[in-house]
Amino acid sequence: MALLFIDGFDHYDPQAVDSFGDPWLARGKAAYLSPQATRINGRRPSSYALRLPEGSGGGYVKNLDATKTSLIVGAAIRVVPYQNTYTEPLLLGVRDANSQVAHLVKIGEDGRLKLYRWQYGYDQLISVSVASAPARGWHYIELQVTQGTSNGILSVRINGILAIQMTAQNTIQGGGQLLTAFVGAVPGQSCPLTIDVDDFYIADTSGTINNTFLGDVRVDALQAQADGSLNQWTASPVATAAWEAVSDEDEATAINAPNVGLRQSFDVEPLPVMATPAIYGVQLTMLARKTDAGLGKVKGLVVSGAQSAVSTDIILQEQLAWQSTLFERNPNGNVQWTEAAFNAAEFGVESA
Numbered sequence: 001m002a003l004l005f006i007d008g009f010d011h012y013d014p015q016a017v018d019s020f021g022d023p024w025l026a027r028g029k030a031a032y033l034s035p036q037a038t039r040i041n042g043r044r045p046s047s048y049a050l051r052l053p054e055g056s057g058g059g060y061v062k063n064l065d066a067t068k069t070s071l072i073v074g075a076a077i078r079v080v081p082y083q084n085t086y087t088e089p090l091l092l093g094v095r096d097a098n099s100q101v102a103h104l105v106k107i108g109e110d111g112r113l114k115l116y117r118w119q120y121g122y123d124q125l126i127s128v129s130v131a132s133a134p135a136r137g138w139h140y141i142e143l144q145v146t147q148g149t150s151n152g153i154l155s156v157r158i159n160g161i162l163a164i165q166m167t168a169q170n171t172i173q174g175g176g177q178l179l180t181a182f183v184g185a186v187p188g189q190s191c192p193l194t195i196d197v198d199d200f201y202i203a204d205t206s207g208t209i210n211n212t213f214l215g216d217v218r219v220d221a222l223q224a225q226a227d228g229s230l231n232q233w234t235a236s237p238v239a240t241a242a243w244e245a246v247s248d249e250d251e252a253t254a255i256n257a258p259n260v261g262l263r264q265s266f267d268v269e270p271l272p273v274m275a276t277p278a279i280y281g282v283q284l285t286m287l288a289r290k291t292d293a294g295l296g297k298v299k300g301l302v303v304s305g306a307q308s309a310v311s312t313d314i315i316l317q318e319q320l321a322w323q324s325t326l327f328e329r330n331p332n333g334n335v336q337w338t339e340a341a342f343n344a345a346e347f348g349v350e351s352a
C-alpha cells in the first residue's frame with residue numbers, strides 16, 4: 001500500500017446540520033475540521049473545495065490508521081489575499097504520533113515557500129525555496145517527510161516542480177513515527193490565514209506503485225448509477241432501488257443487511273472525459289452506521305471481471321459517518337487501474 005487516503009471535498013457539506021441543528025462538519029472523514037469550514041466551488045466546474053477560515057477554529061486534520069516512517073501529502077491550495085507584514089499562510093504539514101514534531105510548508109513574505117519544523121510550540125525555519133507561489137490562484141503543493149536521525153529526507157514540490165530538497169537530515173528530533181497530516185493549521189493551533197483546499201492525497205513510500213510524489217492530481221467523486229450483479233442487501237423504503245437509495249443524497253432512503261456475508265455491488269458513473277487518465281487508486285467512500293449496540297462492521301467490495309476483493313473490516317459507529325477504504329490496484333490481475341477496467345468494475349459493500 002502506498003496511496004493511503006484521498007479527499008476531494010465533493011461529497012460532504014461541512015455546514016449541513018444534524019438533527020440538533022449543529023453542523024456535521026466532516027462527519028468523521030477528517031479527524032478534526034474547523035467548525036468554520038465551508039464548502040466552496042472547487043478547482044473544476046461542478047466540483048467543490050473546502051475553505052478553512054482564519055482564526056481559532058484551526059484547519060483540517062487527518063490521522064492515519066497506523067504510524068508511518070515516510071509520508072507524502074499533496075493538495076491544491078489557494079490563499080486569500082492578505083497583507084504580508086505579519087502572518088504567513090500555513091499550507092500543509094505532517095506530524096508525529098507523539099504530537100511533538102511537525103514539518104510544515106508556509107508561503108513567505110516574498111511569495112517563496114518556507115519549510116518549517118514545529119517543535120515545543122515554536123516554528124523553526126529550515127529552508128526557503130527559490131521557486132515562488134505567485135499570489136492568487138491555486139497551487140499544487142506536496143511535502144515528503146522521510147524519517148531518520150541522520151538520513152531523513154524533506155522535499156517540497158510546487159505545481160509538480162521540486163522546490164526544496166534536503167537530505168541527510170535529523171527529521172525525527174526525538175519524536176515518534178508519523179501519524180497525522182494537516183492543512184491550514186497545526187492541530188490545536190489557529191489557522192493563520194484563510195485558505196482553500198481541493199484534491200488532497202496522502203501516500204507513503206512503500207510498495208511498487210504510488211510510492212513517490214503523485215504530482216498535480218484530481219479527486220473525482222463518482223456516484224452509483226445502477227444496481228450491479230450482487231444484490232443481497234435490502235433497500236428501504238420498499239420499492240426503492242438500491243443504487244438510488246445510496247446516491248440520492250437523502251438519508252431517508254438507505255440499504256441494510258440483516259446478516260454477515262451479504263454483498264451489494266453497484267455500477268458507478270464513468271470517469272470524466274480526460275485525455276490520458278492515469279488512475280492512482282479508487283477510494284470507496286460510504287456514509288454508514290450500525291443499527292444496534294455491539295460491534296457493527298462492513299467491508300468495502302470491488303468486483304472486476306471474474307475477480308472480487310474486499311477491504312479489511314470497517315468499524316461502524318452509532319451515527320452515520322463517512323467511512324472509506326482504498327483499492328489501489330485492480331483485483332483482476334492485481335495491476336494498476338486503467339480507465340476501461342475502472343469503468344467496467346462494480347463497487348459496493350459486504351456485511352461483516
Ligand SMILES: [Ca+2]
Binds near residue numbers: 010042047048198
Ligand atoms: Ca473537489
Ligand SMILES: [Ca+2]
Binds near residue numbers: 244
Ligand atoms: Ca439515500
